[in-house]
Amino acid sequence: xxxxxxxxxxxxxxxxxxxxxxxxxxxxxxxxxxxxxxxxxxxxxxxxxxxxxxxxxxxxxxxxxxxxxxxxxxxxxxxxxxxxxxxxxxxxxxxxxxxxxxxxxxxxxxxxxxxxxxxxxxxxxxxxxxxxxxxxxx
Amino acid sequence: xxxxxxxxxxxxxxxxxxxxxxxxxxxxxxxxxxxxxxxxxxxxxxxxxxxxxxxxxxxxxxxxxxxxxxxxxxxxxxxxxxxxxxxxxxxxxxxxxxxxxxxxxxxxxxxxxxxxxxxxxxxxxxxxxxxxxxxxxx
Numbered sequence: 001x002x003x004x005x006x007x008x009x010x011x012x013x014x015x016x017x018x019x020x021x022x023x024x025x026x027x028x029x030x031x032x033x034x035x036x037x038x039x040x041x042x043x044x045x046x047x048x049x050x051x052x053x054x055x056x057x058x059x060x061x062x063x064x065x066x067x068x069x070x071x072x073x074x075x076x077x078x079x080x081x082x083x084x085x086x087x088x089x090x091x092x093x094x095x096x097x098x099x100x101x102x103x104x105x106x107x108x109x110x111x112x113x114x115x116x117x118x119x120x121x122x123x124x125x126x127x128x129x130x131x132x133x134x135x136x137x138x
Numbered sequence: 139x140x141x142x143x144x145x146x147x148x149x150x151x152x153x154x155x156x157x158x159x160x161x162x163x164x165x166x167x168x169x170x171x172x173x174x175x176x177x178x179x180x181x182x183x184x185x186x187x188x189x190x191x192x193x194x195x196x197x198x199x200x201x202x203x204x205x206x207x208x209x210x211x212x213x214x215x216x217x218x219x220x221x222x223x224x225x226x227x228x229x230x231x232x233x234x235x236x237x238x239x240x241x242x243x244x245x246x247x248x249x250x251x252x253x254x255x256x257x258x259x260x261x262x263x264x265x266x267x268x269x270x271x272x273x274x275x276x
Contacts, residue, residue, distance in 0.1 A: 010244045011213035045242050055249025072215060075149035078244035080218025088226040104183050106148045106216035111193025 001030030001134075004065035004091075006083065007037040010046050011076030019071060021123050022096070022130075026069060029134045033061040058082070065091060069130065072109055072117075073098045080108065087114040094133045096120055139168030139272075142203035142229075144221065145175040148184045149214030157209060159261055160234070160268075164207060167272045171199040196220070203229060207268065210247055210255075211236045218246065225252040232271045234258055 003026055007019040020038030027035075036042055047054055062068070068086040070079055072095045086093050093115035097105050104110075110117055118129050141164055145157040158176030165173075174180055185192055200206070206224040208217055210233045224231050231253035235243050242248075248255055256267050 008213070010242050044240070046245055051245040051249030052251065053249070054245040058246065075146070075213045075215050076244065077210060077213050077215075077218035077221070078246040080215035080220075081222040081244070081246040082218075083215070084219040084222035085226065088223070102182070104148050106214065106219070107184055107189040107192040108196065108216040108219040111189030111191070113190070 001067060002061075002065045003030045003032050004062050004068045004082070004086070005032055005034045005037055006068060006070035006079045008071075008074035008076035008079055009037065009042060010044055011078065012074045013042075013044050015071060015074050016040055016042075018123075022069070022071060022126055025123070025127055025130055029130070030067070033065060034058070059085065062086060062091070063089065067091065067134065068093045069133075070095045072096065072105060073100065075106070080106065083109065083115065087112065094118065094130070096126060096129065139205060140199075140203045141168045141170050142200050142206045142220070142224070143170055143172045143175055144206060144208035144217045146209075146212035146214035146217055147175065147180060148182055149216065150212045151180075151182050153209060153212050154178055154180075156261075160207070160209060160264055163261070163265055163268055167268070168205070171203060172196070197223065200224060200229070201227060205229065205272065206231045207271075208233045210234065210243060211238065213244070218244065221247065221253065225250065232256065232268070234264060234267065 023038040026032050068091050095117045097119050120126050161176040164170050206229050233253055233255040235257050258264050
């Protein structure tokens with residue numbers, strides 16, 4: 001099973017370490033296509049590559065994925081973009097979200113019926129949520 | 139001409155006053171479907187409505203639009219989502235961006251060949267960019 005993990009890069013790297021932990025959990029279930037999202041060497045300035053090449057690579061990976069898992073706590077144009085493409089292309093989508101005081105998740109995500117949005121508090125929750133989600137899928 | 143304006147709501151309202159000014163510029167060229175994006179009464183907590191209803195309304199508007207104009211400086215899941223849907227549905231898309239130090243725009247936006255991304259500094263720039271973009275379109 002190919003799994004596309006989406007997390008914020010240029011939108012903000014505050015959750016990078018968490019993405020790395022989620023990637024470790026996901027890697028037990030299949031082939032993770034986007035391991036760089038958890039790489040602490042990649043800053044908010046993004047990867048040092050031509051953006052057109054990054055776009056093409058990521059969209060190719062997204063097409064190849066059966067499942068998309070997105071961490072959506074940090075607002076990110078790229079993550080929103082990837083989720084919408086994944087919906088249009090009929091992928092199974094899980095969005096993981098931590099509630100932050102005085103903030104709320106985009107209605108484009110919480111109001112969509114083409115994805116599963118689940119709130120979590122910690123990595124133990126994430127393990128259970130991902131396990132359930134991927135076992136239902138299999 | 140129906141124009142869909144996209145700007146951050148739950149991603150952050152730092153540019154709300156600017157959105158209101160851009161909406162005034164756009165309104166001269168056609169029917170703007172999303173005037174609430176510039177409404178100062180709408181906070182980062184979003185509109186007080188069921189998110190599924192907001193999602194359906196916005197997606198209906200997006201389908202009805204010939205043109206999408208997005209202000210993409212504030213990272214936003216919803217704006218990224220709307221841009222990707224607009225691409226998939228063959229809309230003409232203009233993304234307006236202010237360069238901010240130590241930040242860069244998502245490669246999903248800057249690397250896409252299905253939209254026009256233009257940097258601006260002030261509203262005078264915006265007027266010229268929108269005028270040129272919409273006249274080419276007409």
